[in-house]
Amino acid sequence: MAKLKEKAYxxxxxxxxxxxxxxxxxxxxxLFKEGLPVFKEVKPADFIFGKAWYPTFDPPEFGILPLILxxxxxxxxxxxxxxxxxxxxxLYLNELAGHRQRAVLKPLVEILASIxxxxxxxxxxxxxxxxxxxxxHLPTGLCAFTASLTLGIMAxxxxxxxxxxxxxxxPKSFREASFAVGANRWQTLVNVVIPAAGxxxxxxxxxGMSRAIGETMTVxxxxxxxxxxxxxxFEPVRPMTSxxxxxxxxxxxxSAHYHSLFAIALVLFLITFVFNIxxxxxxxxxRIKLGLGG
Numbered sequence: 001m002a003k004l005k006e007k008a009y010x011x012x013x014x015x016x017x018x019x020x021x022x023x024x025x026x027x028x029x030x031l032f033k034e035g036l037p038v039f040k041e042v043k044p045a046d047f048i049f050g051k052a053w054y055p056t057f058d059p060p061e062f063g064i065l066p067l068i069l070x071x072x073x074x075x076x077x078x079x080x081x082x083x084x085x086x087x088x089x090x091l092y093l094n095e096l097a098g099h100r101q102r103a104v105l106k107p108l109v110e111i112l113a114s115i116x117x118x119x120x121x122x123x124x125x126x127x128x129x130x131x132x133x134x135x136x137h138l139p140t141g142l143c144a145f146t147a148s149l150t151l152g153i154m155a156x157x158x159x160x161x162x163x164x165x166x167x168x169x170x171p172k173s174f175r176e177a178s179f180a181v182g183a184n185r186w187q188t189l190v191n192v193v194i195p196a197a198g199x200x201x202x203x204x205x206x207x208g209m210s211r212a213i214g215e216t217m218t219v220x221x222x223x224x225x226x227x228x229x230x231x232x233x234f235e236p237v238r239p240m241t242s243x244x245x246x247x248x249x250x251x252x253x254x255s256a257h258y259h260s261l262f263a264i265a266l267v268l269f270l271i272t273f274v275f276n277i278x279x280x281x282x283x284x285x286x287r288i289k290l291g292l293g294g
Contacts, residue, residue: 031269035262038062042256047263053227053238055247055257062260064267066229070237071213071268073230074147074223078212081152083205086159090204093160094167095189106164113157121221124150129222138234142224145233150222151212159208166200167193199282206279210272216241240268 039047042062050063089109093102128149129141170193178188194201224236227243238246244261251258 027269031262031266034259035264035266036259038256038259038263042260047260048267051229053243055251055260060256062256064240064243064260064264066227067238067240067243067264068267069229070144070223070227071239071241073144073233073237074151074219074239075209075213077144077148077233078151078155079205079209081149082155082159082208082212085152085156086204086208087163087201089156089160090163090167090201091189091194093164095185095193109157109160109164113161115154116217117154117215118217118221120150120154121218124218124222136234140224140236142222142236143234144223144230144237147219147223147237147239148233150218151215154215154218155208155212158211159204162204162207163197163201166197166204169200170196203279203282206275206282210275210279213239213275214241214268214272216245220245240264244268 041060042050047062047064048068049065050061051065052061052063053066054061089105093105093109097105124146125142129146131141132138132143132146132149133141174192174196175188178192183191219239220242223239223242225238225242225246226236227238228235230237244264247257248261251261
């Protein structure tokens with residue numbers, strides 16, 4: 001009877017484990033099936049590097065370079081916000097904070113990571129955008145800079161949580177050996193702890209970047225929605241995710257516009273897929289480096 005239960009549990013967990021793979025394969029099939037037909041209307045090179053996104057014009061133009069550059073701009077801007085804040089917070093929590101401070105701050109970070117993105121979008125639209133518009137005398141506060149700042153704030157808890165976990169994996173013997181040869185806390189932190197956790201911190205940054213580039217509601221609400229090639233952080237932009245969310249409901253099913261939105265989703269999927277593979281490779285290298293197994 002015990003062996004029968006063990007086999008049943010093994011089959012149940014095996015099915016659950018492979019179900020995620022099945023869903024992933026299903027997503028990939030749908031994206032390719034619905035996205036590739038657009039290339040009957042436009043060449044892949046013109047689609048990726050085209051400078052005009054006017055899918056409803058006659059004739060339509062399906063160049064997504066403005067959308068790609070907009071995603072790149074807001075993601076890079078978000079990294080300038082979330083990397084210092086996230087990594088710095090992780091270093092404070094793991095190395096400097098006392099037990100009481102950590103007991104309070106760590107749950108707060110987890111709560112911030114669980115806040116829905118639409119809440120961050122409302123915060124950026126109602127608080128950050130008007131403030132920046134008045135402060136910098138901008139025509140509109142809904143621009144790439146506002147989207148970058150909002151995304152950076154939103155991605156900070158993710159970077160902080162993963163980086164803090166990476167720092168906690170560094171063996172205490174590393175610190176003790178550093179103190180034994182006369183290094184102070186700052187020297188130990190800079191020369192021993194951070195290099196030892198470097199791969200884990202890199203993983204946190206890459207996953208934070210993946211969340212920033214794949215975010216939809218926040219950029220839809222605060223980026224401005226202009227599908228033009230950006231020349232400044234203070235111009236309205238339309239990242240790939242917001243273009244899909246804003247236009248999918250208006251695109252006739254089966255039209256070139258409809259398929260082009262799936263093609264954008266396919267490009268975005270491939271980008272985030274690469275980011276996650278790189279993060280996994282770095283994380284595995286980090287575990288092997290510290291003797292935690294592959």
